[in-house]
Each structure stands twice: as C-alpha cells, then as structure tokens.
Amino acid sequence: MRKPLRASIVFLVILFTALSILSFISAKNDRPLFYAKLLWSLAISCLGFCIYRSGTISRYRSILFILIAFFFFLEFKLFRFLSFTSAASPYCHIAQAPTLLNFIYSQFLALAGGGWRVWGALTLGFLWLGIMFTIGQGICSWVCFYGGIDEACSKIARKPLVRLKIPRPWRDFPIAFLIFLLIVSFLQGLPVFCVWFCPFKMTAVLFWPVLIGFVIILPILTKKRTFCSLICPFGALVSICGKVSPYRVIINKEKCIRCGKCLDACPVFAIENKGPDEYKISNFCNMCGKCIDVCPADAINILYRQIFIFLALLVTGVISGSFVPRLLLQLIGLK
Ligand code: SF4
Numbered sequence: 001m002r003k004p005l006r007a008s009i010v011f012l013v014i015l016f017t018a019l020s021i022l023s024f025i026s027a028k029n030d031r032p033l034f035y036a037k038l039l040w041s042l043a044i045s046c047l048g049f050c051i052y053r054s055g056t057i058s059r060y061r062s063i064l065f066i067l068i069a070f071f072f073f074l075e076f077k078l079f080r081f082l083s084f085t086s087a088a089s090p091y092c093h094i095a096q097a098p099t100l101l102n103f104i105y106s107q108f109l110a111l112a113g114g115g116w117r118v119w120g121a122l123t124l125g126f127l128w129l130g131i132m133f134t135i136g137q138g139i140c141s142w143v144c145f146y147g148g149i150d151e152a153c154s155k156i157a158r159k160p161l162v163r164l165k166i167p168r169p170w171r172d173f174p175i176a177f178l179i180f181l182l183i184v185s186f187l188q189g190l191p192v193f194c195v196w197f198c199p200f201k202m203t204a205v206l207f208w209p210v211l212i213g214f215v216i217i218l219p220i221l222t223k224k225r226t227f228c229s230l231i232c233p234f235g236a237l238v239s240i241c242g243k244v245s246p247y248r249v250i251i252n253k254e255k256c257i258r259c260g261k262c263l264d265a266c267p268v269f270a271i272e273n274k275g276p277d278e279y280k281i282s283n284f285c286n287m288c289g290k291c292i293d294v295c296p297a298d299a300i301n302i303l304y305r306q307i308f309i310f311l312a313l314l315v316t317g318v319i320s321g322s323f324v325p326r327l328l329l330q331l332i333g334l335k
C-alpha cells in the first residue's frame with residue numbers, strides 16, 4: 001500500500017542521516033572517500049524512499065542488490081584480474097558458514113593462549129553472526145553480494161523457460177551440505193568449500209560445469225536463484241540462526257484466496273503448498289518481498305515490516321559502503 005509523501009520523506013531523511021554518520025566515522029579524514037560514501041548513502045536512501053512510498057519491496061530491493069553484486073564483481077574479480085589496485089575484499093560470509101567449527105576452535109585457542117589481546121583479528125566473523133541475528137534470513141536477499149549475481153541471471157528471461165519444482169528433500173540439501181562441510185573442514189583444518197566448491201573462485205575445474213549451471217544457466221532458464229536455494233551453505237546456516245530474528249514473512253490465511261501466485265514467484269522455493277487450504281512459508285524464506293508484491297489479496301507481509309526494511313537498508317549500506325564508494329572514486333581516477 002502506498003504511503004504518504006511526508007512519511008516517505010521522513011523515512012529517507014532518517015536513513016540518510018544514519019548512513020551519513022556511519023560514513024563520516026568510517027571515512028576517517030579521507031574527504032573524497034567521505035563524499036563518495038555520502039553519494040552512495042543518498043542513492044540507497046532514495047531507493048529506500050521508493051520502497052516505502054510505493055509499498056512494493058522487491059523491484060527496488062532488486063535494483064540495489066544487483067547493483068552491489070555488479071560493483072563487487074567489477075572491483076574484486078575484474079579489476080584484480082586486470083591487475084588494477086583494489087581495496088581489501090569484504091569478509092566472505094559464505095566462507096564463514098562451513099568453517100564455523102574451525103572459527104570457534106581458533107577463538108578458543110586464542111583465548112586459551114593469549115587472552116583477549118589476540119582475539120581482535122578473529123572477531124570479524126561475529127559481525128556476520130550479529131547481522132544474522134539482526135535481519136535474519138534477510139541477509140541473503142539484501143546484503144549478500146554473491147546472491148545478486150544469481151538474482152541478476154534470474155532476471156534475464158521475461159518468463160521461466162523451464163518450470164522447476166523441487167521436492168522437499170532436495171530443498172534441504174544445503175543443510176546436509178553444510179553439515180558435511182563443517183565436519184570435513186574441521187577435520188582437515190581447511191576451508192573445504194573455498195578450496196573445492198566456491199563458484200566465484202572456480203578453483204576446482206571438476207566442478208565448473210555444475211557451478212556455472214547453478215549460478216548462471218539454471219537461474220536464466222527457471223527464474224529461480226538456484227545456487228542460493230539449492231547449494232549455498234551460508235543460506236543454510238542463516239535459515240537455522242535466523243530463527244531468532246523477530247522478522248519473518250507471514251501469510252494471512254483469512255485473506256489468502258489460494259491463487260498460488262506466491263508459490264510461483266518465490267525465487268528460493270521457500271513457499272510450500274501444504275494442501276488445498278494451506279500455503280506455508282519455510283525457514284528458507286530470505287525476505288526478498290517478491291511474494292508480497294505479487295499477492296493479489298494483500299495476504300502476505302513481513303512482521304515489523306518498516307523496521308525490517310530500515311535495518312536491511314542500513315546493513316546493506318554499511319557493507320556495500322566498504323567497497324562501492326572506493327570503486328566510484330577509482331572509476332573517475334581519484335583513487
Ligand atoms: S517467501 Fe516471499 S519473501 Fe520469502 S523468499 Fe519467497 S518470495 Fe521472497
């Protein structure tokens with residue numbers, strides 16, 4: 001539902017102010033960087049304004065999500081490949097999930113060996129845990145700079161060329177994969193996912209066809225985010241940890257007319273048809289908002305919707321603000 005203009009402007013101003021303060025703190029005394037961060041914060045706030053004012057979530061979220069993935073790809077893959085200088089990579093959250101046991105063990109060793117003094121460098125992983133507990137599963141459709149690549153490919157065709165239905169056991173595969181990776185990574189003392197399976201590093205030639213298939217080809221054919229929903233171990237971890245987040249998508253059974261549009265629209269197979277009378281949203285929902293936008297009966301919503309959207313944009317602004325403004329400066333030759 002559309003919101004009044006005045007309330008939407010207030011939303012924009014609050015979001016922009018919060019992001020500007022964080023930009024000021026993180027830019028330190030680097031003026032060009034601060035201005036670039038301010039510009040990026042304004043762009044995010046304007047998209048926030050559009051989401052708030054229009055009452056539709058997915059379209060504007062998707063623009064931001066794909067844009068961040070594009071910048072990420074440019075900065076950390078293409079520029080590095082072409083040997084341009086670039087900023088330090090953001091901490092890889094996908095890598096964090098399958099090495100969580102190693103991470104906890106190294107924290108334990110650090111504490112046992114040197115106390116709090118040697119802990120600093122290792123605490124970054126907790127940032128992601130903090131985000132998980134803040135916006136829960138929303139991380140996978142708002143913040144993840146890898147998920148945007150999957151989403152961009154899923155937007156290429158106007159309609160699905162292949163209708164893909166996933167039986168429930170296969171939808172649970174990422175959890176089994178996560179457990180396997182946790183155990184093997186711990187036993188080997190290695191980030192096994194990064195070494196063998198990461199589709200964005202493509203280290204193991206053996207898996208290239210599978211990974212290209214799940215990140216590029218299947219999303220184009222099916223309009224579903226197949227890597228995110230059928231493989232990603234981080235998505236599996238978030239679906240478990242995100243349960244503590246107060247934000248979730250709910251269906252109002254009284255209003256629902258059982259048209260099934262949400263089921264078709266959901267890009268991550270998170271809506272289950274439990275029988276003629278019941279559509280159920282699973283823990284794999286990552287709050288992209290697509291089902292909310294397509295529902296003709298206005299029967300779906302996010303609990304504490306406006307707070308969630310504000311927090312999701314804030315977290316997205318902070319994470320993307322760590323590399324997008326620097327890239328913008330690089331592109332105009334100021335870095
Ligand atoms: S259930 Fe709705 S909000 Fe959740 S992932 Fe699917 S389409 Fe997005």
Ligand code: SF4
Binds near residue numbers: 262279294
């Ligand atoms: S799109 Fe809305 S009305 Fe249709 S099945 Fe889903 S919740 Fe019910």
